[in-house]
Amino acid sequence: xxxxxxxxxxxxxxxxxxxxxxxxxxxxxxxxxxxxxxxxxxxxxxxxxxxxxxxxxxxxxxxxxxxxxxxxxxxxxxxxxxxxxxxxxxxxxxxxxxxxxxxxxxxxxxxxxxxxxxxxxxxxxxxxxxxxxxxxxxxxxxxxxxxxxxxxxxxxxxxxxxxxxxxxxxxxxxxxxxxxxxxxxxxxxxxxxxxxxxxxxxxxxxxxxxxxxxxxxxxxxxxxxxxxxxxxxxxxxxxxxxxxxxxxxxxxxxxxxxxxxxxxxxxxxxxxxxxxxxxxxxxxxxxxxxxxxxxxxxxxxxxxxxxxxxxxxxxxxxxxxxxxxxxxxxxxxxxxxxxxxxxxxxxxxxxxxxxxxxxxxxxxxxxxxxxxxxxxxxxxxxxxxxxxxxxxxxxxxxxxxxxxxxxxxxxxxxxxxxxxxxxxxxxx
Ligand code: EPU
Numbered sequence: 001x002x003x004x005x006x007x008x009x010x011x012x013x014x015x016x017x018x019x020x021x022x023x024x025x026x027x028x029x030x031x032x033x034x035x036x037x038x039x040x041x042x043x044x045x046x047x048x049x050x051x052x053x054x055x056x057x058x059x060x061x062x063x064x065x066x067x068x069x070x071x072x073x074x075x076x077x078x079x080x081x082x083x084x085x086x087x088x089x090x091x092x093x094x095x096x097x098x099x100x101x102x103x104x105x106x107x108x109x110x111x112x113x114x115x116x117x118x119x120x121x122x123x124x125x126x127x128x129x130x131x132x133x134x135x136x137x138x139x140x141x142x143x144x145x146x147x148x149x150x151x152x153x154x155x156x157x158x159x160x161x162x163x164x165x166x167x168x169x170x171x172x173x174x175x176x177x178x179x180x181x182x183x184x185x186x187x188x189x190x191x192x193x194x195x196x197x198x199x200x201x202x203x204x205x206x207x208x209x210x211x212x213x214x215x216x217x218x219x220x221x222x223x224x225x226x227x228x229x230x231x232x233x234x235x236x237x238x239x240x241x242x243x244x245x246x247x248x249x250x251x252x253x254x255x256x257x258x259x260x261x262x263x264x265x266x267x268x269x270x271x272x273x274x275x276x277x278x279x280x281x282x283x284x285x286x287x288x289x290x291x292x293x294x295x296x297x298x299x300x301x302x303x304x305x306x307x308x309x310x311x312x313x314x315x316x317x318x319x320x321x322x323x324x325x326x327x328x329x330x331x332x333x334x335x336x337x338x339x340x341x342x343x344x345x346x347x348x349x350x351x352x353x354x355x356x357x358x359x360x361x362x363x364x365x366x367x368x369x370x371x372x373x374x375x376x377x378x379x380x381x382x383x384x385x386x387x388x389x390x391x392x393x394x395x396x397x398x399x400x401x402x403x404x405x406x407x408x409x410x411x412x413x414x415x416x417x418x419x420x421x422x423x424x425x426x427x428x
Contacts, residue, residue: 004399004413006390007422008372011257011294014419018245018263019045019410020070020238024191026094027168028198028236029053032062032076033101034175035202035234036224041072043238049407052092059085060102070238082106086144090115093165096127099147100169103136104176104223108148121338126166130157134170134177154179154218162187162307167214168195175204175227177218186214189308190242190268198236203229242268243314244409245290247384249273250315250322252292253281254392259419261290271311275301275319279326300328300366305336317343317385323364324352325392330364343382346375350389372397377404384409391421 020043030053032039044050046069054064054072061080065073082102089095095114102109113124128138131147133155139146154177157170167187172195174181186192188210196209203226205217219226245264249272252259266273266285276283279299284291301323305313313336323330324347334340341362344354350373353365372395377383383405390397399405402425405412413425 001400002402002425002427004387004390004402005396005424005426006372006387006399007396008370008391008393010255010391010420010422012251012255012259012416012419012421013257015260015262016248016415016419018240018248018261019043021045021191021194021241022047022049022408023094023164024194025050025236025238026053027097027191027195028238029057029074030094030097030101031172031195031199032057032074033060033079033098033105034076034172034199034223035227036077037228037231037234038073038075038077039234039236040067041074041236041238042070044070044072045238045241045410046070047406047408047410048403049092049094052088053094056085056088056092056095056098059088076101079105082108083110084112086112093122096124097165097169097172099127099131100172103131103147103149103152103173107150107152108146110144110146112145113143126159126163127169130155130166130170131173133157134173134181151220152177152218154181154216156182157184159183159185161185162212164189164191167192171196171206171209171214171216172199174216174218175199175206176220176223177216178220179218181216181218183214183216184212186212187307188212190239190265194239199227201233202227203233240265243312243381245269246272246312246315247318247388249276249283249290249292250318251388251391252283252290253295253298253322254325254388256293259292261292262288264288264290266290271309272315275303275311298322298326298367300326300330302331302333304333307336313337313340314381316340317382318388320344320347320354320362320364321385321388321392324354324366324368324370324389326364326366328366330366332362332364334360343378343385346386347389349373350393369394371395374398375400377401380404380408384412387412387423391416391423
């Protein structure tokens with residue numbers, strides 16, 4: 001198990017580049033199973049979740065060739081099995097998006113309840129109900145499921161809540177279904193649109209991705225002829241990760257000295273920048289960069305996480321660290337996941353004043369000065385929040401379980417060192 005040793009209060013300066021979006025690239029890897037030719041994915045972030053998704057595809061018989069540092073050629077067309085590796089799936093929530101393409105290719109799929117970050121119950125009912133509406137029969141045996149169908153049929157599916165992965169999995173299945181599928185109350189996250197645009201470029205008939213109603217005209221039996229256009233159309237250039245960009249922006253507001261964050265997509269950061277504007281954090285925004293320095297004064301904020309374009313739940317713990325430095329009272333209302341506030345105990349042990357009001361709400365009183373300590377990263381985003389808190393704290397900290405952080409942030413220690421952070425990886 002590896003850990004980070006950090007010491008705080010060092011200004012961060014120079015430039016840092018945002019890597020490709022983890023949550024976009026994972027779904028594009030999965031979509032390779034819909035094609036009868038390989039696809040090429042460029043600018044993939046080198047994070048463990050992406051490698052695990054690659055391992056899942058290889059476990060199904062697919063092939064992956066690395067063609068450059070961040071370029072992967074994925075032969076999802078070579079898959080010859082419809083049973084997902086149990087051990088990997090138990091550690092990767094996004095394994096569930098593979099159900100759509102596997103059902104499309106084999107009309108069958110065996111899988112287990114997917115695991116991943118422990119941030120709430122994370123049910124899979126939207127997937128099961130959706131596939132069942134499209135004609136799949138589902139058998140459950142403890143934690144294992146077997147799904148099969150003679151033919152996927154287009155269907156009208158309404159999501160009780162907006163779910164990113166359920167929208168993506170059903171959208172991919174619908175590409176191969178017979179007839180039209182309409183997804184209502186669909187997730188509008190940019191990752192859904194990036195996937196839809198990639199598939200549409202390759203010939204899929206998808207309309208409305210990025211809005212709450214997505215319509216897909218399926219290919220039925222002709223799926224492998226349908227998704228078979230020119231080679232250059234089977235290339236996906238992974239767009240930048242909006243959560244990493246937002247995390248770096250917060251880091252800049254806490255410790256920056258003219259810190260420049262490169263390769264951002266400003267439009268995807270709108271909710272973050274609106275918060276900055278409201279609480280007095282200044283920044284300079286270019287076409288695809290942001291310059292930011294430590295804010296003199298930060299005001300308190302009432303923050304509510306929401307599906308896109310609202311404020312992202314994945315930045316919620318990171319903003320909690322920011323708000324420990326804000327003057328007065330802040331409220332965070334986490335509406336997406338019911339188990340994503342547990343990290344506050346650790347921040348309180350560092351000196352923060354955060355009160356849990358109910359499982360969804362916390363009140364933060366600030367500013368407080370934090371003191372370094374030894375902590376355990378509970379999940380990916382809280383792990384990065386602890387990294388930020390250690391970097392603004394007095395003295396030294398150690399963060400254990402950094403495997404969680406490596407799931408979504410590529411070599412974060414080396415990249416933060418380059419801008420002046422005192423952070424060292426210790427492998428045991
Ligand atoms: N939900 C259900 N039933 C379902 C599916 C979801 O009730 O069958 C509920 C969830 O319990 C939750 C809400 O719907 O309350 C939204 O969950 P969603 O399905 O959108 O989450 P997800 O698709 O599993 C993706 C990202 C998460 C991100 C959320 C919200 C991927 C691989 N994961 O998760 O990213 O927090 O959308 O934007 O795309 C992360 O990267 O750290 C991460 C957790």
